[in-house]
Amino acid sequence: MLRVVLTGSIATGKSTVLARFAELGFPTYSADEAVHELYAGEAAALVETLFPGTVSQGVVDRKALSAAIAAEPERISELEEVIHPLVREKAIDFMDKAEAEGNRLAIVEIPLFFETGAKYSIDKAVTTYCDPQIQRQRVLARPGMSNEKLDFILSRQLTQDEKRARADYTIDTSGTMDDTMARTDAVIEALRKEAAQ
Numbered sequence: 001m002l003r004v005v006l007t008g009s010i011a012t013g014k015s016t017v018l019a020r021f022a023e024l025g026f027p028t029y030s031a032d033e034a035v036h037e038l039y040a041g042e043a044a045a046l047v048e049t050l051f052p053g054t055v056s057q058g059v060v061d062r063k064a065l066s067a068a069i070a071a072e073p074e075r076i077s078e079l080e081e082v083i084h085p086l087v088r089e090k091a092i093d094f095m096d097k098a099e100a101e102g103n104r105l106a107i108v109e110i111p112l113f114f115e116t117g118a119k120y121s122i123d124k125a126v127t128t129y130c131d132p133q134i135q136r137q138r139v140l141a142r143p144g145m146s147n148e149k150l151d152f153i154l155s156r157q158l159t160q161d162e163k164r165a166r167a168d169y170t171i172d173t174s175g176t177m178d179d180t181m182a183r184t185d186a187v188i189e190a191l192r193k194e195a196a197q
Helices: 014-023 031-039 044-050 062-071 073-100 113-119 132-140 147-155 160-166 177-196
Strands: 002-008 028-030 105-109 124-129 169-172
Touching: 002 014, 002 113, 002 160, 002 177, 014 028, 014 105, 014 124, 014 177, 028 031, 028 073, 031 044, 031 073, 031 105, 044 073, 062 073, 073 105, 073 113, 105 177, 113 160, 124 160, 124 177, 132 147, 169 177
Parallel strands: 002 105, 002 124, 028 105, 124 169
Antiparallel strands: none
C-alpha cells in the first residue's frame, strides 16, 4: 500500500485537499482530529500535569491551554513531546488498518511532518502551499488570531519553500477552489498510478 502524507504550513489548504481524497474514497486521517480526540481522552491528564488548570471535566480546554502557552511560549515543546508520539501512534495504526483492509493508498495529514515526522514510514509526501500574503489573510480571518500569534506559529515551522523542496508532490492553493481541485485531482491521479504499480 502506498502510504502518503499531506503536509503544509498553516492555512495553505490541507483540510480542503484531505477532504477531496476522502470524497474520492481513499482512507484519510487527520492529525488535528487525533489531537481533539486525545485532548478529550488519554492526553488530558498528561496536559493537566504539565499545565495545571487547563483541563475541565476530563477534557482539555483549548482556550485555557492556548493562554497558558501564550504566557510561556518556550514550553510548547514540552506539550509537543507528550502529544506528537501519541498522534504518530494513531497514524501508524490507521495506516496498518487501511493496508490490512486491502486499500492501495491511504493518506495521513500531519501539519508538522517535516519538522517531526522522521519516525513515520511514508512513501510519498504531498505539500500544500499558497502565496504568503494569501496565507496571512486566511490566518488573520480566524477568530482569536493576531499577527504576533501567526509570527510565532510560522517561526516554529519550516518555510513554505523548504516544505515544497522536500515534497514529492505540491499543490498550489492560491487560486480559486476550482483551480485547487484540478491541481489536487492531478496529484491524486499520479498517486493512484504509483499505488497501482
